[in-house]
Amino acid sequence: MKFQLALATTLLLATEGLSRRTCGNNNPPVELIEQAILFEGMTKLKAGSDQADDDLAARAKYVPLHIHNVYVSQTRDQGYITEQDVQNQFKVLNDNFASTGIVFDLVSVSYTENKTWANAGSGSAAELAMKKSLRRGGYDELNIYIRPLRSGLLGYCTFPQANVAPNSDKFFLDGCDVLFSSVPGGSTVPFNEGKTATHEVGHWFGLFHTFQGGCTGGDFVDDTPAQGSATSGCPAGKDTCRGDQYPGVDPIHNYMDYSDDPCMTEFTTGQTTRIYQMWDQYRAPKW
Ligand SMILES: *[C@@H]1O[C@H](CO)[C@@H](O)[C@H](O)[C@H]1NC(C)=O
Numbered sequence: 383m384k385f386q387l388a389l390a391t392t393l394l395l396a397t398e399g400l401s402r403r404t405c406g407n408n409n410p411p412v413e414l415i416e417q418a419i420l421f422e423g424m425t426k427l428k429a430g431s432d433q434a435d436d437d438l439a440a441r442a443k444y445v446p447l448h449i450h451n452v453y454v455s456q457t458r459d460q461g462y463i464t465e466q467d468v469q470n471q472f473k474v475l476n477d478n479f480a481s482t483g484i485v486f487d488l489v490s491v492s493y494t495e496n497k498t499w500a501n502a503g504s505g506s507a508a509e510l511a512m513k514k515s516l517r518r519g520g521y522d523e524l525n526i527y528i529r530p531l532r533s534g535l536l537g538y539c540t541f542p543q544a545n546v547a548p549n550s551d552k553f554f555l556d557g558c559d560v561l562f563s564s565v566p567g568g569s570t571v572p573f574n575e576g577k578t579a580t581h582e583v584g585h586w587f588g589l590f591h592t593f594q595g596g597c598t599g600g601d602f603v604d605d606t607p608a609q610g611s612a613t614s615g616c617p618a619g620k621d622t623c624r625g626d627q628y629p630g631v632d633p634i635h636n637y638m639d640y641s642d643d644p645c646m647t648e649f650t651t652g653q654t655t656r657i658y659q660m661w662d663q664y665r666a667p668k669w
């Protein structure tokens with residue numbers, strides 16, 4: 383009895399406060415990095431031409447969205463979220479992506495009680511079984527699994543990939559996993575305004591962390607200043623890459639950094655361009 387109580391307390395603590403953001407997408411595949419470098423070069427070339435004024439608003443893109451809540455049992459501390467929570471998360475996604483022209487269209491919501499699936503780790507057989515059962519739509523449709531994860535991660539996502547055959551394992555695994563308590567009003571302070579989903583979906587569109595590769599590496603997006611390390615909290619003026627070759631302070635307000643939810647407020651114009659470049663390359667409907 384004592385042991386069980388102690389265990390329950392530990393599990394609660396594990397989800398109720400996190401000292402820093404933890405995302406599973408720190409190592410983009412080499413092919414995607416190479417593609418990002420190509421895109422960065424293309425953007426620079428275009429910047430000098432009259433094609434630069436690509437009207438992004440005119441490209442407003444509707445992305446069908448499927449939200450799946452997979453929980454251990456139907457209570458708030460066991461991974462269950464209400465339909466209102468789903469709506470609130472949906473609204474945050476659309477608000478956060480508004481500047482990009484992306485509009486999510488919530489076309490389905492599913493609820494599944496399955497302890498094995500709720501706690502399944504990235505790359506596990508249970509994760510594949512869950513996604514084979516629950517995933518909806520084509521490669522141009524976003525599936526978000528909101529669940530306990532039990533891995534210490536706030537979330538993880540698949541990056542876009544080339545040649546994903548319909549109904550292959552790669553196809554089924556495509557999507558984002560988000561810790562249930564990170565939804566708006568959830569218990570994972572200070573990551574409980576729903577911006578974990580925004581950050582993860584950024585990866586689904588092909589964006590990297592702004593601190594990817596440190597000062598000399600980068601996310602291969604021109605207008606996000608070089609950043610030497612992930613941000614914790616919201617430290618105004620943080621500047622990890624100094625010197626003439628590194629203009630600007632760290633982009634701590636960017637959704638693709640690791641800052642606390644209240645600190646995250648923007649995607650840049652360059653990231654928006656990148657989202658569309660990646661979309662056209664990998665996710666534009668082909669079937
Ligand atoms: C729950 O997950 C297990 C493990 O993948 C699976 O065998 C089982 O069919 C699932 N149950 C339901 C009701 O989906």
Ligand SMILES: [Zn+2]
Pocket residue numbers: 405406407408581582585591
């Ligand atoms: Zn991330």
